[in-house]
Each structure stands twice: as structure tokens, then as C-alpha cells.
Amino acid sequence: MTVTPGDLDAAMTSVVDGLRQASGRDWSAAPGTGELNAWRTAEHLGDCLISYAGLLIARPSTPRFVCFESVADQAAKPSELLEFITVGCGILSATLRTAAPDVRAFHPSGHADIEGFAGMGCVEALVHGEDMARGLGVTLDPPRDVCSRVLARMFPEVDADDVDPWTALLWATDRTELPGRPSRTGWQWRGAPLDDRTAG
Template sequence: MTITPDDLDAAVTSVVSDLRKAANHDWSSAPGTGELNAWRTAEHLGDCLISYAGLLIARPSTPRFVCFESVADSAATPSEMLEFVTVGGGILGATLRTMAPDVRAYHPSGRADLAGFAGMGCVEALVHGEDMARGLEITLDPPRDVCSRVLARMFPEVDAVDIDPWTALLWATDRTDLPGRPSRAGWQWRGAPLDG
């Protein structure tokens, strides 16, 4: 199952729409991913999306990330942080739409194709969005068809039959436990194409 820029758009739009419900909260005091608060998690998410676009455009000849970091203005409000995430998703989506289908670029999870970068963007948006949502005490409700495609492409080892795709994605990224299933601590997605 492939992942497209349209899937990335849907994931980012869904996350931003749900997080907008908490735009009047103090994101600097709400937990986010790991040691980051919700504000810093949003900044990290925007940077990740733009960085993936940078990798596709620059395609460094050595295995490394492009040497820049996208940061938000320190006075940015939660609504402006959601704008930053939206812009990051738009830049990655536009980059994916303009690349030749055979383009590959470095990522530690494998030399990724366009579907791999679209999938990485979706995972970043969905799971960091979930981290922020939990800290802000709201619920995300992403499109289940996108979650299914992301699982199939990025986590081919995950058997998600008879499991809600969103719950399965949260389990695959160690955000929840599933009865009878082992911990996914130390998880990694597959950036490289499934056929190579």
C-alpha cells in the first residue's frame, strides 16, 4: 500500500484541526513528546516536515541530514505553531509532488522513496500530534484509511488485522499497549521501499 502527498495533507489537516480546539491553552506548560512541552513538540514537528523536504531536494551524497533547523519565533502563539506545522506539511507535500518517482534520499531508517517520506511525515504528524493532544487533554480522530496505509507501508511487520488502525499505529509507535502484544519500545519505521 503506498502513501501519497494527499495522505500527508489529510494527516496534517486532521491533527491541526483537532489541536486547534486547545489553542487557548498554555502549550508551554502542557506535556508533549518526551521531555518536550506541547509548544516545543509542535516546533519539532514543523522542523521534521521541512527537514524531510530538504533531504529530498538536496539529496546529500553522504549519509547525513541537511544542515539546517527550522525554528518558530519564541513569541509564537499556539495558533501560530499550528500554522508552522501546516506550512511544514505543505512544503513537504509540494516537494513530494514535484519529485521524479524514482527519487531516493537518505534517512537513518533506510534510503527512502517518496512514499517513505510521505509516510514519515504522516507518522510525525500523527504521533507528535497525539503526544500534544494528551498533554492538552483533547482527543485526536485521524482518518482511519490514512492510518491503515501508514501502518502497511511504514510498519510492514505489524499485524493490525481486527484492530482499529489508529490504535494499531499508536501501539506500533509505543504510545499505547495492546493486550497480548509485546512492547514496541525502541520501535523504528521502514523508510526504504518495501521491495528493496
């Protein structure tokens, strides 16, 4: 159930394909993640993906993020925001493909390996993409095999084999409810490798 850079690429392709349906709308007027509108959520997503690449390249010796922020031009149109998140995905994906297999880098969810960063990128893309899609009134249709691998790697405590993997991933990140199952408020993925006994 390894999560790969190819999974990240596939996840982002599904997000961009879905959001492109709303490229003619005003993203600054549509809800996104939390208090952010769809425009700011897209900007946040691009920054997240590029910052993960930065962590893998810089590998700070102290537990911190690399000290930069990637932002979109204030005049960026939705189509240009889709370019921004696609570029962010490409930078992270290329970094994952060229990093040494044993590379580990800081993340608050655990000192993450290549697979962990690929999984985090997938969750960022799919979950923030879903937030934007809901606000913009469009539907995402991500590859279910990717969702299954991401769920198994990033949320090993989740037992949802009887649920559609996309629905299960949305539940794991507190974006939907599942009958008979508790809310996932306060959820956190696992960045550290699954065989790392020192991680949570």
C-alpha cells in the same frame, strides 16, 4: 496501499483540527513528546517536515541530514504554531508532488523513496500530534484509511488487522498497549521501499 502526499495533507488536517480546540491554552505548560512540552513538540514537528523536504531536494551524497534547523519564533502563540506545522506539511507535500518518481534520499531508517517520506511525514504528524493532544486534553480523530496505509508501508512487520488502524499505529509507535501483544519499545519505521532487499 501506497502512501501519498494527499494522505500527508489529510493526516495534518486532522491533527490541526484536533489541536485547534486547545489553541487558547498555555502549550509551554503542557506535556508533549518525551521531555518536550507541547510548544516544543510543535516546533520539532514543523522542523521534521521541512527537513524531510530538504533531504529530498538536496539529496546529500553522504548519509547525513541537511545542515539547517527550522524554528518557531519564541513569541509564537499556539495558533501560530499550528500555522508553522501546516506550512511544514505544505512544503513537504509540494516537494513530494514535484519530485521525480524514482527519487531516493537518506534517512537513518533506510534510503527512502517518495512513498517512504510521505509515510514518515504522516507518522511524525500523527504521533507528535497525539503527544500534544494528550498533554492538552483534546482528542485526535485521523482518517482510518490513512492510518491503515501508513501502518502497512512504514511498519510492515506489524500484524494488527484485527485492531482499529489508529490504535494499531499508536501501538506500533509505543503510544499505547494492546492486550496480548508485546511492548513496541525501541520501535523503528521502515523508510526504504518494501521491495528493497538490502534494507532492514
